Amino acid sequence: MSGEKNIIEVNGLKKAFGANVVLKDVSFEVKKSEKVVLIGASGSGKSTLLRCLNRLEDDYEGSVLFEGENVNGASKEKLRLLRQKMGMVFQQFNLFPHKTVLENITFSPIKLKIANSQAAIAHAHELLEQVGLSEKADAYPQSLSGGQQQRVAIARALAMKPEVMLFDEPTSALDPEMVGDVLDVMESLAQKGMTMIIVTHEMSFAQNIADKVLFMDDGLIADSGTAEYIFKETNNTRTRSFLSKVM
């Protein structure tokens, strides 16, 4: 991965909700094709950080450069273009319940004229095959299991041909037996060279997939490094204490 240029650069990010300061001063960068995993206790700021990247959380200080362009302060139109390049997968899937699986996937590419409807539908079928749900194209989301919904959500995000995928605790709302299917899809995505930023509590998955692990504690990146370093070598007492509780 070294030698590649940074696709995302976060500098001096600070975010507060009223008096509650959630991110104190966060800086990191992500290289193309890199897999960055954010770990840390609930309330440490991981999800907020992820949501600042595509400005679902607004009104923060600092800069988020996506391919050199600042997300923070981008005009509405510019922001929409930047968001198209950053696919996002949510803990609660957030599929559109009034649209079929296929319509969920094709709606934005068609609406935003990324593809004509024929191409969008063909691409959607490819994506559904990729996530193992070819036969569900005409189903409505409510008839799918949580794991299936989340895989559709991944396909929906991929339909925009993003350059980065943001995962906000993608398996936290799933029954345990569903988690594996979703992680498998993410892993195959990783193998295809997708740049991924993942907030997760699945530590063995994190260890497996991460090129870089950021351990967040109290609004700061308290420790960071390779998976090997964070999970085995670090002497940071907070990292060790967190990992001893969750593993």
Add this chain to the structure above:
Amino acid sequence: MFDFLKQYYPVFVEGTAQTIIISIIGIMIGILLGLVFVMMRLSKLKFLSYIARVYIAIVRGTPAMIQVMLIYYTLSKVLEVPQIQFLGSGLDRVIPGSIALGINSGAYTAEIFRSGIISISNGQTEAGLSLGLSDRTTMFSIVLPQAVRNILPALGNEFISLVKESSVLFYIGVQEVTAQALGVGGTLYDFVPPLIVAALIYFVLTFILSQLMQLLEKKMGRKYLRSN
């Protein structure tokens, strides 16, 4: 008891047609104003939200009869409507009357829309925005269709009230079904039978309307299983 109908049924038919027409216009204006005012109410711009709140508060807090009269007398001063006769009433009364019904209904419809919109999880908006969709597309293609489905029963109630309350246009001389019934009553020196006929007509109209709403609910519900 109802022998008078033989002679007077055309009057009731005319009144019923008038009631249906002013109700349809009122409902359409109400939906339109409801949409406009709910967008204002939920706007980040404080003054738009404030205007919507004031409108809703005034309409909800004052009698429909007074609103209708105020709007009729004000409009008739500023707006020159030809006094063409239409189903027994002047258009100069029918048009301001229907607008008044719509303005009244718009306030309630706006609140119904608002309850529907806030019932849709914020995650739906975020999912739309994260895909690069605009605020407007996210609202009109993602949130509103789901909201409308959730509020159909409440909207149905509002439409039914509007049909019944259209009788207040009697006060500004629109010959809708209540006015016609009272007219017939005056001629017969007996108000009860014609008023019973009018009541039956309202009942049939609202019953048909409620059946139509149920049909619409079923049609929209069939598209996807119940979401919670």
